[in-house]
Structures are given as C-alpha cells and as structure tokens.
Amino acid sequence: MSKQSPLDIPKRSRSTAGQPGTEPSRRFCVAPMMDWTTPHYRYFARLLSRHTLLYTEMVTTGALIHGDTERLLRHNAAEYPLALQLGGSDPKELAHCARLAEQYGFSEVNLNVGCPSDRVQNNRIGACLMEHPDKVAEGVRAMIEATHLPVTVKHRIGINGRETWEDLCEFVDKVSAAGCRTFIVHARIAVLEGLSPKENRDIPPLKYNWVYQLKQKYPHLEIIINGGIKTFSECHEHLQHTDGVMLGREAYHNPWLLAGVDPEFFGSETPITSRHDALTAMYPFIQSELDRGVFLGHITRHLLGLFHGMPGGRQFRRHISENAHKPGAGLEVVQAALGKVRLLQPQTEAATSA
Template sequence: MPQKQAENPGNSGNTVVRRFSVAPMMDWTDRHCRFFLRLLSKQTLLYTEMVTTGALLHNDAHRFLRHDASEHPLALQLGGSVPADLAACARLAEDAGYDEVNLNVGCPSDRVQNNMIGACLMAHPALVADCVKAMRDAVSTPVTVKHRIGINGRDSYAELCDFVGQVREAGCRSFTVHARIAILEGLSPKENREVPPLRYEVAAQLKADFPDLEIVLNGGIKTLEECQAHLETFDGVMLGREAYHNPYLLAEVDQRLFGSDAPVVSRSEVLAQLRPYIVAHMESGGAMHHVTRHILGLAQGFKGARRFRQLLSADIHKAAQPLAVFDQAVELLQGR
C-alpha cells in the first residue's frame, strides 16, 4: 500500500499531494498537454511551463494563466527574482485558482540567468528567501521551490544546506530537488539534464537532515518501479521527459502509487475523451496540432507507432479534414 503522504499545510491548511508529479517543461506542459495528461491520471500533480513575472505583469496574464478545471491539482511555476513582482504574480495565480505556486531555482539556460531567474539564484539564498516570504505574505496558496543540489562554484553539501535552511526560515516547507548540479557556463540546458551526474544520495541526505520538510525527488526517474523505490526515502517523485515521451506510464500511477481501485484507462479511451476537447479547440479557432503534438508518445512500443506519429505530426497539416486523420490514428490504437 502507498505510504502516507507527508502533509504540506502551506499558509492556510491547504494540502497539495505531491506524491507523484509531472515536471514543468518549457514548450511542453502547456494547457493542452496538461488536459491530455489528466485523462491518464486523476491524482498526478501537474505543473505549468515556467512563466516569468514579466510575462504575467506586462503581457496578457489570462493567456498564461488559462487552464481547464479538469487540470487540477495544478501548480503554476514562476520565474523571477524581484520579491514584489513575484508576490503580485502569486496573487494572480491564487485568483486564477491554482493549487500551488512554485519558484524556479533550477533552470540553467543563459537567457534566464541574464534576468536572474533559475539555477543562478542558488548563489543567492537570502534573495530566494525574500522571494518566498513575499509570496507567502501575499497569498494563502502553498508556495514551493524547485532547485538543483548546487551550481558550479557553489556545489558543496554545506552550501546546499545553507540554501535550504534559509528558504525554510522564510516559511517554505516543500522543496523539489533535481538531484544534479547545474553548470552555468559551457553547457546547454539539454546537457545540464544529462552531463552532471545524478546524486540521489545527496537529496536523501537532505531529507534525513531536514525531516520536517517535504522533499520531492526529480531527475532521471523513468519507471513506476523506480518511483516506488524512491518513495521509501522521499515524500514524492517528479518525472519530466519520460512522462512526456511515454505518457501512458501515467495510466497506472493512481493505482500503483495512490492505491486507487479505479480501472486503468486504455489508450483508445483516452483518445475518445480527448476528441471533444480537440473539436472545441478547433471551433474556437485553434489548430489540431496544438493538442496532438503532445500525444505522439502514446503509441510507444506498439506496432503502428510510427504511422500514428506520422498521421498526427505531418498528415494533419495537409488534410482538408484533420479530424478524419485523427480518427485514423485512433483506429491504430483501438482496444489498446
């Protein structure tokens, strides 16, 4: 049976269950992707793409915050380092109904570093603490932090504990730990997800040394068996690219990690439930590929997977009736 989930009271007794979550991924975890993933698992905590404070405060906030009610439980990940701006954005998130606000302290890209966003903030724990306090003072929605175990030049365990300790003093009680350091010069974001070695033992030591905190493990996890093993040590696990490229993995999450007795949904059932959503999106002026680009991995491992991907990634752009092409793709997974 699943272990009892550690409670995270946030600011006002709200409890967000972080036992299993899908990571925020730029260009991937948009609202269409999240709607699709929710059809596979009702319990998984879903995260938005990272949204910068500037995008929310100086552009169309509704466009960035828009989501379907079915996506809950749902967290908004923010990128920023100005406490007042983050507080204003946290208020927007709370007004929009998000269940959690997460601060990105893990993204290593040059573009965000130049704006003091992401992993570079690990060198400034006092500033991160100020950001967290400002958001917590502004909203009752739980405020969390996602970070690395260090950055080049600040990668000792003592420095990691200093970072977590200062942010804890600001009231944060839930930390999602990507168990790699980030190399801020010379590596691309993709290389930063692969080159620095995974060090789960560092994250485990963090949980041992901060037993009062909720520690969610992220980085390199690919199977539900691995998730179950890590849940012996950590309060939760977060999957990123594996959940995107092999989304049907989520179909057994509720049963295996949350103890649900609901039947496992089939691939064809998911596509049948997705079809009305696609129709509504197209009727509102959207394109089918806005949705179908996220489901290409659903046929992974099956004969016909290549044809499934071709239909939904290439053929729909040339078709006079793209819904007919979608239905062709559905037929390839009928009964599976």
C-alpha cells in the same frame, strides 16, 4: 482617481479563489517543462491520472505583469490539482504573481530556481539564484505573505562554483527559515557556463543520495526528488527516502505510464483502461479547441507518444505528423491515425503501463 498600478491587485481570500485551498499531494508529480506541459498536454495527462500533481510551464513574473495575463494563465478546471511555476526574483513582483495564482484557481505556486538557460540567467532568475539564497528567501517570504496557496521551490543540488553539501544546506536553511516547507530537488548541479539546457539535463551526474540526505537532515520538510526517473520501481525506491517523486521527460514521451499512477501510488482505480479510450476521450476537447481556432498540430504533438511500443504506434505517429499541420486539418486526422493501431485487451495494456 489615480490609475491602479499593475502590482496593486488586491489579495483574494481562499474562499473566492477558483480552487479550494487544500494542500495537493506531491507523492507523484509531472515536472514543469517549457513547450511541453502546456494546457493541451495537461488536459490529456489528467484523463490518465486523477491524482498526479501537474505543473505549468515556467511563466516569468515580467510576462504576467506586462503581458497577456489571461492567455498565460489560461487553463481548464479539469486539470486540477495544478501548480503554477514562476520565474522571477523581485519580491514585489513574485508576491503579485502569487496573488494571481490564487485568483486564477491554481493549487500551488512554485518558484523556479533550477532552469540553467542563458536567457533565464540574463534575467537573474532560475538556477543562478542558488548563488543568492538570501534573495530567494526574500522572494519566498513575500509570496507566502501574499497568498494562502502553498509556496514551493524547485531547485538543483547546486551550481558550478556553489556545489558543496554545505552550500546546498545553506540554501535550504535560509529558504526554509523564510517559510518554505516543500523543496523539489533536481539531483544534479547546473553548469551555468559551457553546457546547454539539454546537456544540463544529462551530463552533470545524478546524486540521489544528496536528496536522501536532505530528508534525513530536515525531516520536518517535504522533499520531492526529481531527475532521470523513468520507472515505477525507481519511484518506489526513491519513496523509501523522500516524500514524493517528480518525473519529466518519461511522463511526456510515454504518457500511458500515467494511467498506472493512481492504483500504484494512491490506491485508487485508474480513470481509464485503454489507450484507445484515452484518445477518444480527448475528442470533445480537441474539437472545442479547433472551434476556438487552435491548430490541430498544437494539440496532437502532445499525443504522439500514447502508443509508444505498441503495434501500429509508429504508423499512428507518422499519420499525425504528416497531416496535423495541413490547412483545415481536423478531428478526422486523429480518428484516421487511431485506425492504424491494433485494439488490445485492457489487461494487456495495463501490463505495459509501468
């Protein structure tokens, strides 16, 4: 019997995938962020909002095919709805990883065409692919044929050298012709030479009107806007022109904002009414991760912003930062940190969530 190729995993039907095949709502999303949107952050975020669509960190196709697939795709079913973001450009590899996304129960598979880092560029993935819309279209078509999951693309409005409105429309035309119906658009170009990834998140000017115009030009497509969004009022303004909003750094550094998402954008009650309750709800998960051998600091670094701007919030962060990394640090560190924060009435906390 011949040895099976790592790309020969058969496609599974929707009914055998870990997650039912319903299209997730993208009205409010948290962006994929390297080193930030880990399983620990996502579990915490889901305690705060049932409806926000969460995204994994970008995972490259090469890592999934040749690396520790189980570790890279590990997640908790409590995180759903959850999208897997892929970095890659080879159609066969993208198709294989799209099948893996379905097999592992993800709700969506997303292709990264926006990351500007040198390492990603050297592998011919990320934002540099905006120079090759035909290649992106080929990869998207292969993914769509390989899975029942929704296949989406996250991209910039352009890159240096291909930054005109016509260039952007050519990209959307070709990728949508391949079957993609959802475009998550970071409203900045990416400068691939001379700016760091961090600078590419701030220096190129935001052009929200370009994203609005995309929705006007392509009303049949789902257009999600991303880039520099911080408040619910800004979200509502964008939602007058697009189908959804995606927040990144604000949702990470100020996670309590997510506790207001369900009533504000989905007409349902918030699943949690206070920061104290949110943190104590994490205790069983934290303990289970500690029992698995995870270091406390790997979990608690995602909790540091929970009491942002609140009485005792600075002391909370300091206590965790100074103690979570110590050998044998356990749940008692988090409990002691919580004791430094004044307990507020739920209505007071709710008023600060937006």
